[in-house]
Every structure is written in structure tokens, then in C-alpha cells.
Amino acid sequence: MLTVAVVRFPGSNCDVDALRAVERVGVMAQFVWHRDTSLHGADIVILPGGFSYGDYLRSGAIARFSPVMQAVQRHAADGGPVLGICNGFQILCEAHLLPGALLRNAGLAFVSKPVDVVVERTATAFTSVFEPGVRLRLPVAHGDGRFVAAEDTLRMLEAEGRVVLRYVPATEESPLQPNPNGSANHIAGISNATGTVVGLMPHPERVADPLLGVPDGLGFFTSLAAWRPPVSTLSTPNP
Amino acid sequence: MSYRVQVRVMPRGGLLDPQGQAVEHALSALGFPDASAVRVGRAIELEVAAESRREAEARVRQMCDKLLANPVTEDYLLEVGES
Numbered sequence: 001m002l003t004v005a006v007v008r009f010p011g012s013n014c015d016v017d018a019l020r021a022v023e024r025v026g027v028m029a030q031f032v033w034h035r036d037t038s039l040h041g042a043d044i045v046i047l048p049g050g051f052s053y054g055d056y057l058r059s060g061a062i063a064r065f066s067p068v069m070q071a072v073q074r075h076a077a078d079g080g081p082v083l084g085i086c087n088g089f090q091i092l093c094e095a096h097l098l099p100g101a102l103l104r105n106a107g108l109a110f111v112s113k114p115v116d117v118v119v120e121r122t123a124t125a126f127t128s129v130f131e132p133g134v135r136l137r138l139p140v141a142h143g144d145g146r147f148v149a150a151e152d153t154l155r156m157l158e159a160e161g162r163v164v165l166r167y168v169p170a171t172e173e174s175p176l177q178p179n180p181n182g183s184a185n186h187i188a189g190i191s192n193a194t195g196t197v198v199g200l201m202p203h204p205e206r207v208a209d210p211l212l213g214v215p216d217g218l219g220f221f222t223s224l225a226a227w228r229p230p231v232s233t234l235s236t237p238n239p
Numbered sequence: 240m241s242y243r244v245q246v247r248v249m250p251r252g253g254l255l256d257p258q259g260q261a262v263e264h265a266l267s268a269l270g271f272p273d274a275s276a277v278r279v280g281r282a283i284e285l286e287v288a289a290e291s292r293r294e295a296e297a298r299v300r301q302m303c304d305k306l307l308a309n310p311v312t313e314d315y316l317l318e319v320g321e322s
Contacts (some may be wrong), residue, residue, distance in 0.1 A: 057307070094309070100311060101311040103250075104258060108257045108261055148311070150311070
């Protein structure tokens with residue numbers, strides 16, 4: 001049976017929402033503290049949103065060196081899925097598990113509102129249930145969400161189809177809307193080459209409950225629930 | 240020996256620096272329209288124990304590459320003095 005570790009850093013604040021979204025799709029989830037050196041056997045890791053370590057120095061820069069991140073690095077290197085949401089995405093970039101960086105929003109203001117995004121890459125552990133090109137309305141809530149990367153990195157991400165979510169293209173009337181932060185190529189989420197590590201600025205866990213309206217974020221969690229480890233990496237056979 | 244090192248971390252040239260732009264607008268509004276090309280970075284001071292000035296600089300460069308600056312978006316300058 002799959003289990004998910006939701007990592008809690010000092011300053012995480014979307015950890016409970018993430019845990020509940022996972023439980024909603026029938027998968028076991030547990031919190032893992034940032035000082036833990038192990039993921040307690042979890043198959044999938046979520047780095048939730050928030051302001052880990054007060055965003056000191058740069059968003060995600062200190063969290064990257066917390067003890068649990070050593071375990072997350074090993075987990076990712078072994079092909080284990082990792083989903084970073086918002087601050088989690090910033091941590092994944094700082095940890096070099098994903099390329100690029102997330103800088104202060106182009107408009108400087110903290111942006112908290114729903115935005116429209118298109119799901120592009122569906123060959124990931126967290127978007128497999130979506131049809132490519134489907135449009136979702138997901139909330140964003142961030143001050144440092146402007147994705148930047150070197151020109152050749154951006155070309156590589158596009159050429160390899162590693163853009164997972166893209167803000168719906170801007171119009172002439174509102175050059176920064178709905179791209180809420182000035183991200184390069186309107187990028188809202190990317191993945192590693194194999195699709196196991198995914199970073200998203202929008203918050204699917206906040207719209208994963210039908211009680212709160214159209215649950216556009218639920219698919220990320222039903223995808224996660226459908227993920228199975230490749231047989232070759234199973235180290236302990238089930239009894 | 241202990242060396243006092245000043246690290247200046249700046250957003251890489253060519254990258255949009257919205258904080259610098261906002262400060263420039265504010266300066267202009269306050270009667271300083273002559274200020275231009277404002278960029279906002281970060282200064283970090285630290286003391287480092289090392290055998291020589293060169294060693295101190297090499298150590299702080301490692302610190303910058305690992306943590307103090309983000310190699311994707313920032314450049315840094317060091318100034319090493321005796322403490």
C-alpha cells in the first residue's frame with residue numbers, strides 16, 4: 001500500500017491541506033518533521049507550501065539543508081516521486097532537484113487568487129490522470145513565484161516537454177494577467193526529465209475538496225494514488 | 240587569523256529587478272529623478288578563521304556557491320579585511 005510523507009518545515013502552512021488531499025484519494029499520509037533523517041518508508045514525498053525558515057536569505061534556501069532533505073535527495077535519486085507545491089517548488093529549485101529559480105513577483109505584490117493554467121505534461125507521477133491541454137482553475141498565493149532560468153535551460157525544458165503547468169497565455173490588454181508573477185514562458189510548474197519530481201506554484205491541495213467548489217486540484221492526487229513503483233526498484237518483496 | 244569578509248550579492252545583470260525598479264520610482268517621486276539603474280541586492284558580513292587572506296577568500300567563495308548566493312540568478316563580490 002502506498003504511503004505519502006508530507007514534510008513539515010518550521011513555517012510550513014499548507015501541510016494539513018496536503019495531508020487531507022492525499023487521504024481524500026484513499027492513500028495513507030503522515031507528517032515527517034524537517035529534523036528527521038528518514039522518510040519512514042514513504043513511497044511519495046510532498047513538500048508543502050508555506051514560508052519555511054521564514055524565507056530567510058532566499059525562499060527555500062535554508063530548507064534545502066535541513067536533515068530531511070538528505071533523505072528527499074536520496075528518494076528522488078532512486079526514482080521516488082516528489083511533489084513540491086509553492087514553497088516546496090522553491091525548495092526543489094534550491095536543492096537542484098529542479099532547474100531554475102523562483103524570484104520576487106514582477107509586480108512585487110504578494111498574489112493570492114485563482115488563476116487559469118493548462119496541463120501540458122501528463123507523463124508525470126502527479127498529472128497522469130489529466131488529458132494534455134486540459135484547463136484548470138487553481139489558486140496561487142505567493143510573493144516569490146517568478147520562474148526564471150538560463151536561456152538554454154528554458155529551451156531544454158520546452159524541447160523535452162517538461163513544462164507541467166503553464167499560465168494561460170497573456171492578452172494584450174493585461175500583459176501580466178493571468179500570468180500572476182512574470183514567469184518566463186508563463187511557466188507555472190515543471191518536472192524533472194523522468195516526471196517523478198514535479199514543482200508547482202499553484203496550490204492543487206486547496207481545491208481538492210468538492211465542498212470548496214470545483215475540485216480542479218483533485219487530479220494531482222488521484223494521479224499520485226495511481227502511481228506504482230517500477231518493479232525493478234522494489235527492494236523488499238511483500239510477504 | 241580571523242578575517243572579516245563582506246559579501247555583496249546582487250541580482251544578475253539583465254534579470255528583471257522589480258525591487259530596484261520600485262525604489263527608483265520612489266526616489267523619483269521624492270525629488271530624485273536623477274537616480275537611475277537602481278538595483279537592490281544583499282550585503283552579508285561574516286568573520287572567518289583562516290591561515291591566510293587567500294584561504295579566507297576561498298572559503299567564503301565556497302559558502303557563496305553553496306548557500307549565500309543563488310548561482311542561477313545572482314552574482315557576488317567579496318571584500319576581505321583583517322578583523
